[in-house]
Amino acid sequence: MATPLSAAEMLSALKTEGLGVHEHVGWTTHNRDKATGKAFGPVIGVLIHHTAGHGDRELCFDGRYDLPGPLCHAWLGRTEGLWLIGHGRANHAGLVDHDVLDALRKQAPLPHDDHAHADGNDCLYGLEIENLGNGKDPYPDAQYRQAVLWAAALCRAHGWSERSVAGHKEVQPGKIDPSFDMDDFRADVRKQLAAGPTGTGGKPAGKASKPRVDLSRLIDAAKTDPEAKQGHVSYLTGTNLTEAALVELGHLARTYAGDGSFGSATVTAYARWQRHLGYTGAAANGIPGRTSLVKLGAASGLFTVIA
Template identity: 75%
Template structure:
């Protein structure tokens, strides 16, 4: 928990970390504070997103008809570099899970499951949007990913936070799947950066790893959630990724995805996926197996599997 950095402080912190920073015209006063009557801060951490598109810097600045800009504090292009988009309250986080927010404040690890949307994340989280389709196939250039690590490290360093003050959008808001790389690995990279002097030499990873789905936890969810009470969640992050993959490949309607519950509709959709792979009988009962789940992750590009 801290007072938000001024525009000058934020800019200086990013540059001190070794980043080249571009300034969008008007970014210093571009925010949603006056329009919403809410003041940005106190701040609790930084939030990482992917844009789900290309060439969307101006979209992040201006927003959409249903969601006014700024949609982040900084935008990071594949080749266009890092741009300052807004300063103050930005429409990037939305409603987040209060338990997760409190864990960021306390710098607890691992983060709890985000099974509620009961706190305003726009008030208290810095947001970075990374230009990427987020489909698991669109690569993050090494330099782009490295700049994202530096951005998060710079803010954490200035506030005296550790890497445990960093979260991905999918970790704080139910139904989200961004960013499309593994946040545990990202936090480890931020930790490594914070252990160095700012602006020091770092060898960037060539490709960030994709999110991981734990097979045993997913099986438990598939066996537990259908008969549980409405809204019960066993494995939020993994279920959301699997449902997003089933939606992407045409086996599940988008309406039924994103609530974190591996319910009967998801079981039916997964069974269809198993039959598509040639399984039948008990091998196509909608309960994930390692081979079918691994192939789902590979075909969708959204995740890898750990047993």
């Protein structure tokens, strides 16, 4: 745990890492501390999001009718660069899994996020990356590199490793942001930390890669969840990505997606996808196979597959 950086320390850390930084008017005092009666900190890590839209810098500053701003500490545009939005408590994380927070605090491997009962806004810095988040909206190399530098700068300033970095989808059940692979992102942060704040110059620190769905874990979920108690979750991230793809391609109603459970409605929808591919009989039973899952990920653009 650490004391949050002051506004001046934040700005210095980002610039030292090699980032160009834009300062939104009023960012240094823009927070939710007074309104909520909760002070920001101690901090334990950084959280990566995508905005699910474009041209949303001011939305992240002002907030929505149901969620006051700031909605992040920094906003990273597709072409507009990095903007400091708030300093202090921000409405970006919401309720998250306490076990995941413990792992970030210990810089340990992250467990599965199956609960949402701790306030992540208390202790996590948040970056919102301008992107539709549908798997078809690419992250320009320059934008992705700036995200890596932002995370590395804060980790370096606090003496953290890449283990203090998480995606929103890794801390809160039902979330799918950001729409790139967080293991690859952490690996790029690790490389940047090892190189030093000026060690990589303008060289790329990797490229955004799609999330990966583990086929064996998804098969277990498809066989286990339908007969389990309501709300049982075996493989939240992979199931959510599969359901999002089925929704995208018109095989599953949106109302049945996003709870992390590979229930009977998802099995039925996956069977529709298998029949769409030409499978029949037992080969279209709603249990994912490698070929059908690879084709689902490719057709939707949302994920790749590992065995």
